[in-house]
Amino acid sequence: MNNRLRVLRAERAWSQQDLAERLEVSRQSVNAIETGRYDPSLPLAFKIADLFGLAIEDIFVNPAKEQDQ
């Protein structure tokens, strides 16, 4: 699933490891989510959204609406 995680992370000058530690997951997880190889569970998606103070749909692109965006 496409997402803005890399951009949001870069805006805060966080490394993947920094973000991983804040989310309490591995760096591989952050990398897999950023590159769209892995779609996080809802609890993890909410955790990511809470961390950036955004709604889930502001970070992750709804695949059903992807063509519209």
Place this chain on the structure above:
Amino acid sequence: MVSRTAAARRYMRRFVPTMIGYVVLVIGTSLAVSRFHPAGGALVALSILPALPILGMLLVIGLYVREETDEYLRQRLVTAMLFGIGVVLAAATVLGFLQIYRVLGQIDVFWAFPLWCASWGLAQCVLAWRDRAGDAA
């Protein structure tokens, strides 16, 4: 286990003594059988003895899958394990038919677990390599 999560560290703490137990029991059983030539119930008990740590390993692996809180690593691990199961089932099916038509003789089913482990490990390496390639991209 590439990443050292808390669950992975617990896995290693369980894995090492289980494998040491396996090696000790394999050697011990082999020596006991060759020296004492047991028969009947004693031979059955001795034969099953080295299998117990392998059953323990399945438990250790199951505990790791249950305890790993990193959902991506858990998914990667389970994917690799499923690949291993697929390889074992494919091998069993092909070899089974070869045996039915007498192309092949006896093959010890003992090899199922090592084959599963090797296939699983190979899949883990490929997935880890894919992750590293993703890092570089």
